[in-house]
Structures are given as structure tokens and as C-alpha cells.
Amino acid sequence: QAQLVESGGGLVQTGGSLRLACAASGRTFSGYTMGWFRPAPGKEREYVAAITWRGDSTDYLDSVKGRFTISRDNAKTTVYLQMNTLRPEDTAVYSCAAGRYWAFRQSPSRWDYWGQGTQVTVSS
DSSP states (O other), rough: EEEEEOOOOOOOETTEEEEEEEESSSSTTOOOOOEEEEETTTEEEEEEEOOOOOOOOEOOOOTTTTTTTEEEEEETEEEEEEEOSSGGGGGGEEEEEESSOGGGTTOOOGGOOOOEEEEEEEEE
16 A cells, blocks of 8 residues: 655744655655645645656745755655745645656646645744
């Protein structure tokens, strides 16, 4: 059974950093795009970032560009989200996802597998 398990969340002060990890297991995710989402006002899931299978393309929500970096280690079947210069508005439960279509990466309904999420809290 395919499973995505996030870790690395926690409490950090404004301006601090966290590194989230998402470990994939239960099936091969070869060829899958991996991404991160979080809830937002009016949205159950807001797109944050995505990376292609080969890691040759990445994409970000405008408000996190220059602060967050997505990466993956296919040997370890793990995807990471390095979050720097965190702001209180970044506070959320961050969930990772796996999907087959890079072109539809910003549409939550087009992703195939989801993790349970990890809480990130940024204090002011």
C-alpha cells in the first residue's frame, strides 16, 4: 500500500528555518512528480511547491519563492522542503503529495497520493 509520511515540523520563531521530509513507501514512485501543499483561507489545499521525477524542474507559490526550496533523493525515496525566513503566515499543516502530471501540479484534485501532514507553527 502506497504511503507518504511527513516529518520535520515544529515551532519556530519568525525568521527561523525548518526542513520538512516526506518518505515514500509501499510502491514505486518512479516517474512521479512530488509536491507540498498547505491549507489557506478559502482553500482546503494551497499549492506550495513541486519537483519533477528527475529533479530538473521545480516550481513554487509566489509567496514562498526565494525562501523555500524543494528537493528529492530518489535513492532514499524522500522529498524535502527547506523553509527559510519563515513568517507567521506560513503556519499550517504541510502535506506532501505524489502525482503523475507535472502540467496539473497546482490542482490538488490531480494528485494521486497524500500524506497525513506535519504541523509548522511560526511565532511572531
